[in-house]
Amino acid sequence: MRLKRILFAAAGAVALGAALPTPAFAQKVLRVVMHSDLKIVDPIWTTAYITRNHGYMIYDTLFSLDASNEVKPQMVDSVDVSADKLTYTLKLRDGLVWHDGQPVTAEDCVASLKRWAARDTFGQKLFGSFVAETSAADARTIVIKLKTATGQLLFGLAKPSSNVPFMMPKRVAETDPNKQISEFVGSGPFVFKADEWKPGDKAVYVKFDKYKPRSEPASGLSGGKVVNVDRVEWRAISDHQQALNALASGEIDYVEQPPHDLLPLIKADANLKLLTFPFGAQFTMRLNSTQPPFDNPKIKQALWHALNQDDFMKAVVGNPEYYRGCKSYYPCGSPLSTTAGMDGLLSANAKKSQDLLKEAGYDGKPVVLMASTDLAILTNLSPVAKQLLERGGFKVDMQAMDWQTLVARRAKKDPPSAGGWNIFHTVWGNADILNPVLTAFMGANCEKAAPGWPCDEALEKLRDDFMKAPDLAAQKAAAEAVQKRAIEYTTHIPLGEYFQPIAVRNTVENVVVAPAPVFWNITKK
Amino acid sequence: MLSYIARRLVQTVPVMLIVAVFVFLMLRIGPNDPASILAGDNANAEQVAAIRQNLGLDRPLLSQLFVWLGAILTGDFGESFFFKKQVSALILDRLEPTFMLALCTIVLAVVVAVPLGVIAAMRRGSLIDRLVMGFSVMGFSVPVFVIGYALIYVFAIKLNWLPVQGYSRLADGLPAFLRSIALPSMTLAIIYVALLARMTRTSVLEVLGEDYIRTAYSRGLTPLQVLVRHALPNAAVPIVTVIGLGVALLIGGVVVTESVFAIPGLGRLTVDAVLARDFPTIQAIILLFSFVYVMVNLVIDIAYTFFDPRIRY
The missing domain is CATH 3.10.105.10 (Dipeptide-binding Protein; Domain 3)
Structure with missing residues (x-):
C-alpha cells in the first residue's frame, strides 16, 4: 500500500513537472549547441575552433575582417602609417573597458600582441621577421615599428581564425605563452561566467553592459557588436540527432553544425530554418x-x-x-x-x-x-x-x-x-x-x-x-x-x-554572416 | 562477519593496484598523445613538445607511474589535462547525475521486473507469461540508444511531456529533477527489467516445484501467502545476484544513456576524457568504477546471508 502511494506521488510529481509552464524568464536567453564542448578557454594557447569561438564572445580585436574579407578597425579608432611604411601608429577608441571595469590601455594591447606573436604561426612570421618594436606611446596609442615593410601587418592584426590576436589585460597577457591563462577578463561584448562553466554541460556568457559598439553595422567580424540578448548558453550535446530533437522541441535555439544528412529533417520542420553563409x-x-x-x-x-x-x-x-x-x-x-x-x-x-x-x-x-x-x-x-x-x-x-x-x-x-x-x-x-x-x-x-x-x-x-x-x-x-x-x-x-549551414528556430533572426559563429546582433523573439 | 568484510576490503587493495598499473600502462603504450590534441590543428612541433613537457609526459614511464601512484595514495588524483580542474572535483561534480540515474534505473527495474517475473511464473504458459517473455527478448535485443530515441520521439517530441535532453539537479526542485530523469532511467531500465523479469520467473518457478511449497499449500495458505512467505525468500539469492550484476552493467549503460540524453554525469565524462586522451581523468574514473564494482560484489555477498541462513562467512 505504501509502495502504491510512493508510486502515485512520483507519477504526480512527474505530471506536475510536465504540466508546469516554462518559467517566464525576464532575461532573454539564447541556447546554443556548438560543434564541440568548450574544454580549453585560452584562445592564444590552443588553435581549437571552439576556443576561438569562445574568444570572439569575450575578447575584442584591434582590427577585424568584414564580410568581404577587408581589414577594418575594431578597437582601433585611427591608423597612421609613416611615408616609408615602417611605422604604424594605432589610436585606440575612447571608452573601451575590460570586464572588471578597468580601462583598456595601449600597454595591455602591446602585451597581448607579444603573447599572440609567441604562439601563432602567422604572428611568429610577422613579428619575428618584420616587426622591430611594439610599444605604447601613451595610454591610447600603440606604435609598431617595422624592420622591413609588409602589406600583411594589419591583416595579421585582423587574423580571423586561430589563433586570433585577442586583446587581454596586461596582467593576463603576461602569462607564459606555453601556459594557459587562469583569468578570463576581456573587453568583448559578452562576459564569461566562469562560475557557471561546467565542461561537458554548459558554458554561459552574459551581455557586457559597458561594451561600446562601433557605430557601423555589423559586417563579418567587424562593425558594431550590438548584443540583443541577455545571456547565451552553450549547451554540450554531443549527439547530432539529439541536438536537432532539442531544436525541434524548442529547448535549443541554434545548432552550429548540423550534419548534412540531417538537413532534410530541418527543412521539413516549419519552426526551423537553415542559414547558409558564403564562408565554406x-x-x-x-x-x-x-x-x-x-x-x-x-x-x-x-x-x-x-x-x-x-x-x-x-x-x-x-x-x-x-x-x-x-x-x-x-x-x-x-x-x-x-x-x-x-x-x-x-x-x-x-x-x-x-x-x-x-x-x-x-x-x-x-x-x-x-x-x-x-x-x-x-x-x-x-x-x-x-x-x-x-x-x-x-x-x-x-x-x-x-x-x-x-x-x-x-x-x-x-x-x-x-x-x-x-x-x-x-x-x-x-x-x-x-x-x-x-x-x-x-x-x-x-x-x-x-x-x-x-x-x-x-x-x-x-x-x-x-x-x-x-x-x-x-x-x-x-x-x-x-x-x-x-x-x-x-x-x-x-x-x-x-558549406556548413547553421540551424535555428524561426524566432532567431539577424545572425551575422561571418567566418566564425558570433552572437552579437542576433535577436530572439 | 566483520572479519570477513575486513578481509575482503584488504583484498581490494591489490585489485585496485593492478587496475591502476594496467590502466596507466594501456594509456601510455597506445598511440595516444594528449599534447597534440591540446595544441590544436595549427600547432607546430615545438608547441606540441612544450605542452608535452608541461604535462610531464616527456619523463620516463616508470617515473610518471610512481609519481602518480604516490599522489593517489595521498588522495590526489591530479589535474585534468583539458579542464584545468582537479580530477576529484570534476568527478564529484558529475557524481550526482550518474548516481541518481543508476538509482532510479535500479529502483524502476526492480519495481517493475520482480512483479512481472512472479506473475509470469504463477501463470506459467498463459498469455501474460508469453508477453513477459516476449518483452524480455525484446529488451535484451534492442540497443539502449534505439530505445532512447524511440522514447524521446514519443514522450518528448510527439507528446511533449518530457524534455529531450539535459539534467536538472535535485537542488533545482523535485518536479524538474523527475522530468529530466524519467526518460533516461526508463531507457536504461528496460534492459534490466528484461533481465530481472526473466531471472525472477525462472527462480520462482524452480521454487514453486519444491516440496515445502506443496506443504505450505496443504496447510491452507493462500497463493499470496505462499509466495511472500516461502517462494520469494527462497528465490531471492539468484535475483539479488542479477541485481548486483545489473549495477555493474549499469556502468556501461550510463555511458551510452548519458551521451544520448546529454546528462553531465560520469559516463559522459568518461567518453569526453577518452576522446581527449585526458589521462588523469580516465585513470581516476576507471579506478572509481573498479572500486564500485568490487564494493557491489561485496554487498551482494553479504546480502546472501540475509536471504539464505545456510550461507555463513
Missing part, C-alpha cells in the same frame, strides 16, 4: 613528404591526376547546394583565389597517374592512409581516396582510427611500417587559408612545418615575397606564384569546398 571550408589531402613514396615529387604528381574533387564531395556532402569544386588553394571567391597551375589536374585521369607512377619507378609498396571514422564530415573522404588512388595505380593500406589517434599519429616522423603514415585528410575553414602564409599546410620549412614536413627553400622564399608585397595586385601575383610552386612540390591537395 576546404577538404584537404595531406601527404607525408619525408617518407617514400611521397618523398619522390613525380609520385606526388601522379596524385594530382589520380584524384578529382566531385567524387569526394558527392560522398561526403551529397547535396550540391552545399558544395562546390574549387581548384584553388585559397578559398574560391576570396581576393587571392586563383586556378594558376591547376590546368588538367584533379580530373581523375587514372591512365596518366599510372604512367607517371611507372616513370617514377613506384615499387608498389602500399601507402598508409589514416582514415578518421568518428568525425562525420571526414569519414567518407578516405574510402573515396582509396578507390581513386587504387584506380590510379597506387596500392593503399587504409587504416581506420578515431580523429584523436590520427592527430597523435600524424606527429610521428617514423616510416609507415613503424607507426608513421603517408596520407590523411582534414578540413580547413576558409578563414584559415586566405593567403599563403596563413595556410599552415603551405609552410615548407622542413622540421618546423606542419606534420607532413614539406621542405622547400623556393616555396619558403615565395611565401616571404608574399609578405613583402605592398598592395593587393602584388599580393595576388605572389600568391599565384606560391600556388604554382606548392602544386609542383605538392604540399597538400585541395579536394573542394563545402
